[in-house]
Amino acid sequence: MTPFTIAVSSCALFRQENGETALGVAYPLVKALKMVNQSMSEMDPTVEEWFKIVVIPTNMDHFKKSVENYNLKIEIACEKPILEHLEEIKPILFLSTNAQNVREAISAGYGAATMFQQDYDEHSDEELRVAFDGDGVLFSDESEKVTAKKGLEAFCQNERDKEDTSLALGPLSMFFKALVQLQKSHKKSPIRTYLVTSRGTTSPGIRALKTLKENNLEINEAFFLCGAHKGPVLKAINPHIFFDDQKKHVALQNRVIGAHVPYGVRNK
Known part of the structure; x- marks a missing residue:
């Protein structure tokens, strides 16, 4: 099997504190991905790694020293423009x-997100937890365009009218598909996924669930918050990363690691 490649900028993996290098906000996810590699290889020795982690350096000399200091066994890319x-x-x-x-x-068609260097709570060493918003992340922004143009009432009517019509998939769907594939390949996979969305439990929520089902994408837990604050739910989940297309939802609420997906009408 060809491993799934995850690219991480060195500025997300490390940060500067009082002139010293410290582990950055992307480190818990990288550590968890490496745990998944180890755990899955024990279940299936024919596959060396499920996730290939490539770190793109912003300062090569400083970065190599940081990798050596923390004994991180990761692949280092050479310096060149990001799209290359x-x-x-x-x-x-x-x-x-x-x-x-x-x-x-994002403009070039890759699933991507911006992380913010702040403090965060400790995470599970036995399970990779990934949480996603729906619209603009797992799904396209087609319904959000209705809200932006005509308001919330029009959005609700649109979801009732299109309850049986799948949403197009969004920029983080490839990453989600990879997680689902690994979960399905081994019943004891150490991966757990969450949908945390402002959609309600009626037609908006039903349409989201039908979209996942019709694409054979199983989610472990789904939270339909009807516009309520996401912080308490995310605090309880404590994911290694939470993806949302709105910055106000990813400001490390309650010390939760968030990542902003600059996609769709909310980011124009």
């Missing part, structure tokens, strides 16, 4: 603290 990196390695996900690089990646 992505075209070469073709990742299913690219993470960076550089918002411009992430926007370029």
Whole structure:
């Protein structure tokens, strides 16, 4: 099996504190992905790694020293323009603290998100937990366009009218598909996925679930919050990463690691 490539900028993996290098906000996810590799290889020794992690350096000399200090066994890409990196390695996900690089990646058709260097709670070492917003992340922004143009009432009517019509998939769907594939390949897969969306439980929620089902995408848990604050739910889940297309939802609420997906009408 060809491994799924995850690209991480060194500025997300490490941060500067009082002149010293510390582990950055992307480290819990990278650590969890490596745990998945180890766990899955024990179940299936024929596959060396399920996720290939490639770190794209922003400062090569400083980065190599940081990797050595933390004894991280990861592949290091050479320095070149970001889109050249992505075209070469073709990742299913690219993470960076550089918002411009992430926007370029999204525009080029890659699943990507901007991370923010802040403090966060400790995470599970036994399970990879990934949480996704729906519209603009797992799904396209087609319904959000209705809201932006005509308002919430029109959105609700649109979802009632199209309850049986699947939404187009969004920019993080390839990463989600990879997680689902690994879960299905081994019943004891150490991966758990979550949908945390502002959609309600009636037609908007039903349409989201039908979209996942029709694409053979199983989610472990789904939270339909009807517009309520996402912080308490995310605090309880404590995912290694939560993806949302609105910055206000990914500001590390309650010390939860969030990543902004600059896609769709909300980011014009």
